[in-house]
Amino acid sequence: MVAVAPVTLLRTEGLRRAFGGLQAVRGVNLDLAPGEIRAIIGPNGAGKTTLVGMISGRVAPSAGRVLFRGRDITRLPAHDRVMLGIVYTFQIMSIYRALPVFDNLALPVQRRLMRTALDRLALDPRAVARGVEAALERIGLQDAAAQPAGALPYGHQRLLDIAMALALDPEILILDEPTQGLAPDEIARLLGLIRHIASGVTIVLIEHNMQVVLEVAQRVTVMDAGRVLAEGTPAEIEANPDVQRVYLGQ
Amino acid sequence: MITAGHLFLALLEGLVSGLVLALTALGLSLVFGVMRIVNVAHGEFFMLGAVIAWFFSTTLGSFGLALVAAPLAVGAVALAADRLVLRPVRYAPEATIVATIGLLYILQQLVLMVYGPYARPVDAPVYFRVEFPWFGYSGYKLVVAGLAALLLGATWLVISRTRLGLYMRATQQDPDVARAFGVPTERVYAASFALGAMLTAVAGALVVPIQQAHYLMGLDALLLSFMAVIIGGLGSLRGTLAASLLIGLIDGVVSVFFSPTLAKIVASALVALVLVVRSGGLFGEGAT
Amino acid sequence: MTARDRRAAWLHVAVLGGLLALQAVLPPFHHTMVARIMVLAAFAVGYNLLLGYTGLMSLGHAMFFAAGVYGAGLPVYYAGLGAGPAMALGTLAGVVLAALVGLLVLRTSGVAFLIVTMMFAQVFFLAALYFNPITGGDQGLVLTGRLPPVHLLGLELTAASPAVKYNVAWAVLAAGLLVAFGLVRSPAGRVLVAIRENEERTRMLGYNIFAYKWLAFVTAGGIAALAGAAYALLFSYVGATFASILYSIYPLLWTLMGGVGTTLGPLVGTGVMTYVVDVASGVTTSYLLVVGAVLVLLIMRLPAGVMGGVRHRWWRWLP
Numbered sequence: 001m002v003a004v005a006p007v008t009l010l011r012t013e014g015l016r017r018a019f020g021g022l023q024a025v026r027g028v029n030l031d032l033a034p035g036e037i038r039a040i041i042g043p044n045g046a047g048k049t050t051l052v053g054m055i056s057g058r059v060a061p062s063a064g065r066v067l068f069r070g071r072d073i074t075r076l077p078a079h080d081r082v083m084l085g086i087v088y089t090f091q092i093m094s095i096y097r098a099l100p101v102f103d104n105l106a107l108p109v110q111r112r113l114m115r116t117a118l119d120r121l122a123l124d125p126r127a128v129a130r131g132v133e134a135a136l137e138r139i140g141l142q143d144a145a146a147q148p149a150g151a152l153p154y155g156h157q158r159l160l161d162i163a164m165a166l167a168l169d170p171e172i173l174i175l176d177e178p179t180q181g182l183a184p185d186e187i188a189r190l191l192g193l194i195r196h197i198a199s200g201v202t203i204v205l206i207e208h209n210m211q212v213v214l215e216v217a218q219r220v221t222v223m224d225a226g227r228v229l230a231e232g233t234p235a236e237i238e239a240n241p242d243v244q245r246v247y248l249g250q
Numbered sequence: 251m252i253t254a255g256h257l258f259l260a261l262l263e264g265l266v267s268g269l270v271l272a273l274t275a276l277g278l279s280l281v282f283g284v285m286r287i288v289n290v291a292h293g294e295f296f297m298l299g300a301v302i303a304w305f306f307s308t309t310l311g312s313f314g315l316a317l318v319a320a321p322l323a324v325g326a327v328a329l330a331a332d333r334l335v336l337r338p339v340r341y342a343p344e345a346t347i348v349a350t351i352g353l354l355y356i357l358q359q360l361v362l363m364v365y366g367p368y369a370r371p372v373d374a375p376v377y378f379r380v381e382f383p384w385f386g387y388s389g390y391k392l393v394v395a396g397l398a399a400l401l402l403g404a405t406w407l408v409i410s411r412t413r414l415g416l417y418m419r420a421t422q423q424d425p426d427v428a429r430a431f432g433v434p435t436e437r438v439y440a441a442s443f444a445l446g447a448m449l450t451a452v453a454g455a456l457v458v459p460i461q462q463a464h465y466l467m468g469l470d471a472l473l474l475s476f477m478a479v480i481i482g483g484l485g486s487l488r489g490t491l492a493a494s495l496l497i498g499l500i501d502g503v504v505s506v507f508f509s510p511t512l513a514k515i516v517a518s519a520l521v522a523l524v525l526v527v528r529s530g531g532l533f534g535e536g537a538t
Numbered sequence: 539m540t541a542r543d544r545r546a547a548w549l550h551v552a553v554l555g556g557l558l559a560l561q562a563v564l565p566p567f568h569h570t571m572v573a574r575i576m577v578l579a580a581f582a583v584g585y586n587l588l589l590g591y592t593g594l595m596s597l598g599h600a601m602f603f604a605a606g607v608y609g610a611g612l613p614v615y616y617a618g619l620g621a622g623p624a625m626a627l628g629t630l631a632g633v634v635l636a637a638l639v640g641l642l643v644l645r646t647s648g649v650a651f652l653i654v655t656m657m658f659a660q661v662f663f664l665a666a667l668y669f670n671p672i673t674g675g676d677q678g679l680v681l682t683g684r685l686p687p688v689h690l691l692g693l694e695l696t697a698a699s700p701a702v703k704y705n706v707a708w709a710v711l712a713a714g715l716l717v718a719f720g721l722v723r724s725p726a727g728r729v730l731v732a733i734r735e736n737e738e739r740t741r742m743l744g745y746n747i748f749a750y751k752w753l754a755f756v757t758a759g760g761i762a763a764l765a766g767a768a769y770a771l772l773f774s775y776v777g778a779t780f781a782s783i784l785y786s787i788y789p790l791l792w793t794l795m796g797g798v799g800t801t802l803g804p805l806v807g808t809g810v811m812t813y814v815v816d817v818a819s820g821v822t823t824s825y826l827l828v829v830g831a832v833l834v835l836l837i838m839r840l841p842a843g844v845m846g847g848v849r850h851r852w853w854r855w856l857p
Binding site for chain 3: 288335338339343344345347348349351352353354355356357358359360362363367473476480509511512514515518519521522523525526
């Protein structure tokens with residue numbers, strides 16, 4: 001990024017969230033630039049998932065604002081944020097295990113194709129099929145279309161999960177612990193995919209795997225107890241004594 | 251013209267029915283709280299209590315014996331239902347509802363076949379009148395109120411002071427954790443279900459001298475218990491108690507002055523709206 | 539996927555064609571029975587859109603059937619309205635009621651939804667009893683002689699004619715199946731199934747969950763009302779029983795028996811259970827015992843119902 005002043009794609013201002021007496025997020029200010037790959041790391045309970053929950057619209061903030069391209073979207077419901085381009089994939093893999101792979105991908109594909117009310121009742125099946133094929137090719141699972149998604153090996157299920165998110169044509173893709181449970185070669189494949197799509201898409205990665213963070217992230221935000229502890233490049237974060245204390249003091 | 255006398259009568263009636271309702275609703279609330287299931291056949295346990303009490307009363311001539319025998323018999327039925335039906339569907343919420351609807355019809359229609367479609371009375375075991383300035387009031391009804399209050403207190407003691415009560419509260423909080431700590435959750439479920447049924451059965455037995463035993467009497471009991479539990483907040487026994495008394499009082503007052511059907515309409519609509527507005531979920535913060 | 543759709547469509551055509559032809563060979567008693575079953579099956583088909591496809595178990599569907607019954611029956615009774623307009627009015631009543639109730643009821647889910655739908659239906663039932671002078675309450679109103687005959691293609695059609703009963707019932711079932719099948723195979727239908735499978739994921743794929751559930755609810759209510767309107771006019775009776783909890787339990791029972799999440803399942807379930815109840819009521823007044831027993835057995839043994847079992851074992855392409 002050589003720009004003098006990076007354009008902010010997404011900004012959070014003073015985001016707070018309390019659950020009963022528990023303060024999960026205590027005032028977070030975050031700035032995401034277009035095309036960056038940001039990792040959010042921190043110990044369990046740091047508030048990472050709650051934070052991205054407020055960005056994606058799953059969780060309503062107790063205080064603070066979320067701005068997308070300068071527009072206040074704090075009140076915008078989650079499903080509308082998806083159509084703006086903010087896409088979230090779940091920590092616990094949420095593909096439709098009982099449905100065929102085709103249907104899994106058809107859902108996001110058809111969402112993008114739906115423009116009028118009538119589209120909800122009838123879409124050109126060939127357009128949907130084309131979209132699904134393209135999505136399958138991106139992850140190399142063209143032969144699996146008819147299989148129930150639950151029958152795929154775990155690594156492929158994760159790929160499917162991400163392919164579904166990509167089929168929504170995201171501007172910001174939030175991946176919540178995507179490498180969890182994956183074998184090293186599967187992780188490599190996933191990272192390759194991430195690097196490949198990063199040219200057009202801003203990626204936010206919640207990760208516990210420091211190797212992955214060091215390999216692929218451009219900037220890292222470290223959270224602890226609901227606040228941002230530190231922010232910087234992976235190298236800066238690795239060297240940061242506060243960060244070391246938080247992780248090593250576990 | 252509405253006099254103080256009318257109002258006092260309405261309040262008395264409301265108190266009696268409120269306490270009886272509290273017993274019935276408590277049974278439902280216990281089952282909701284500990285087992286997280288809706289027992290649609292709950293009203294039928296009330297009806298069974300009444301019918302079995304009628305049976306023992308008329309054949310053996312002792313109402314006191316009936317008061318003991320009826321809940322025991324109904325408890326046995328409940329245990330059987332838990333073992334044969336609820337446990338196999340693993341207490342899954344929607345499956346349990348369907349299964350208990352089936353149970354409702356089975357119990358109701360069996361009673362119809364054996365007992366018939368008629369309402370049969372039982373003489374009150376004690377007969378005396380309490381003289382108030384405006385009217386004489388049935389002493390038995392006051393006895394019922396007293397007994398109901400006593401039983402409510404006894405149940406509270408069981409839940410807060412005994413080991414069973416402790417197990418029930420633990421299972422209500424978190425069944426997995428309770429199991430990890432060695433609580434025999436399967437047996438706690440069975441015991442809770444039986445206890446809930448027995449409480450309701452006693453209530454049914456108590457009211458037979460007042461309102462006769464009829465095979466369809468379970469439906470009203472079910473609706474009212476539902477209302478009490480939902481308005482009082484599921485999982486909260488104290489809430490159920492408070493709501494029961496409130497409903498009893500309101501019902502008493504409204505029925506004296508308006509049509510009972512209208513009262514039921516308002517009550518059903520109220521329950522629906524409470525649930526819709528509290529749309530966060532059915533189970534409130536669990537509190538005993 | 540389209541080959542699968544075609545096979546499914548042909549199966550529906552075959553079943554409907556078979557039913558149409560059946561009237562030529564049925565003795566009079568069964569003729570009327572099958573006509574009744576077809577109308578009630580339409581009711582169940584609507585219900586299954588909610589239960590089987592969207593995963594919403596309602597215990598209040600009777601209110602929409604009853605809306606159709608009263609919406610069609612009362613204008614006929616009091617104003618001698620013709621069959622066509624009466625059916626339209628009945629169906630509209632159900633659609634409007636479902637649209638309004640849906641806005642409230644769909645804010646809840648799971649067990650709360652079950653109870654709220656039951657309570658709303660209870661209010662409707664009690665209101666029907668309360669306004670006894672108009673509705674006839676529990677006794678109901680008999681429509682014989684009040685429905686003017688319909689003049690179609692030079693023929694005079696009255697509700698008394700068995701042929702009219704059968705063919706109108708058939709048309710109602712066909713219409714219900716058409717709408718249900720159409721919705722299920724549409725993009726919206728795919729979303730409904732997705733909501734059933736994982737609501738939160740579907741929301742995060744950009745779908746307005748509430749709107750889709752509402753669409754399913756209103757469609758299910760409309761089909762139920764169409765069935766109710768037809769039932770009232772064909773069998774010349776309007777009564778509060780149709781709003782009672784029993785008529786909310788029936789479609790649940792029929793759908794569970796026939797196969798949740800299949801379009802033809804409700805037809806099978808309605809057919810089987812209507813005959814079972816008919817036989818049982820000949821034996822004892824406590825025939826609802828059979829209803830109870832079947833419900834318990836079904837939920838314990840065959841949660842997918844008959845057609846669900848068939849689909850699982852033989853015909854995976856069944857919609």
